[in-house]
Amino acid sequence: MSATTYPVRDAMTMLRRNLKHAQRYPSMTVTVVIMPIVMLLMFVYFFGGALGEGIEIPGGGSGRDAYTNYLAPGILLMTVASSSIATAISVCTDMTEGIINRFRTMAISRSSVLVGHVLGNMIQTVLALLLTLGVALAVGFRPEASVVEWAAAGGLLLLLAFALAWLSAAMGLSSDSVETASNAPMPLTLLPFLGSAIVTPDSMPAGIRWFAEYQPFTPLTETVRGLLSGSEIGNNGWIALAWLAGISVLGYLWSMAAFKKAVKR
Secondary structure: OOOOHHHHHHHHHHHHHHHHHHHHOOHHHHHHHHHHHHHHHHHHHOOHHHHHHHOOOOOOOOHHHHHHHHHHHHHHHHHHHHHHHHHHHHHHHHHHHOHHHHHHOOOOOHHHHHHHHHHHHHHHHHHHHHHHHHHHHHOOOOOOOOHHHHHHHHHHHHHHHHHHHHHHHHHHHOOOOHHHHHHOOHHHHHHHHHOOOOOOHHHOOHHHHHHHHHOOHHHHHHHHHHHHHOOOOOOHHHHHHHHHHHHHHHHHHHHHHHHHHHHOO
16 A cells, blocks of 8 residues: 555544444534524524515515525525534544544554544535525525536535634644533634624624624625625635635644644643
C-alpha cells in the first residue's frame, strides 16, 4: 500500500463506525433535523402571511407563497448549522468515554478519527437537507433553478457542512463534557436568524442591520436563494466562498491542534 492508502482506509473505518453509531442511536439525528422543520412550518403558517405583506421580498411578490420562496433557502442553511451540533457531541463523547485511549494503542492514522466524524456528519447533513427540502416543497416552495444552479447550491451547502463540521469538532474537543459540547455550536444555529434568512436586513434597526449584512450567513443565504430562484447573486457567491474557506481552515487547524493536545494528556 502507498503512504496515503492507510490514512484513507482508517478514515473509512472510522466513518463506518460513526454511521453505525448514528443508526443505533438516531435520537440526535432526529433532534437536529426537527428544529429547522419546525421553524419552517412555524414561519410559513404562523407568520408567513404577515411577513409576506410586511417586508419587501426581493424579486417581487407578496403574501405567504412569496415568503415561502424567500424563507426556504434560509431554512436549508439552518439545517446545515443545526446538524453540526452532532459532530461536537460525538467527538466529545469519544474524548470523555476513553475510546481515544484505545485508539492510541492501535496502528491507525490519528487524523482518521476526526475525518470519520466530519464525513459522517456530512452524510447525515445531506439526509437532513433532503428531508427539509421535501417539507419545503410540500408547503409551497417553488424553486426556478436550472440543473447547474441546483448543483451549485448543493455544492455550497456541502461546503458549509464541511466547514461547520470541522469547527464543531474543534468545539467538541475543547469541551469538558458532552453538555458543554452540545451548547458550544448553538451560536452557529442562531446566526441565520441574525442574517437574511427570515427577513431582509433592510427591515432591521441600524446596528443589527450592519451585523446582518457583514456576518457569514448573509452572503451564503443570498447565494443559495439566488441560485434556487434563478436570479442574480452578484458578489455574494465569491464572498460566501471566501467565508467558507476561512471557516474550514480555522476549524481544521483548531481541531487538529486540540486533538494532538488531547491525545498527549
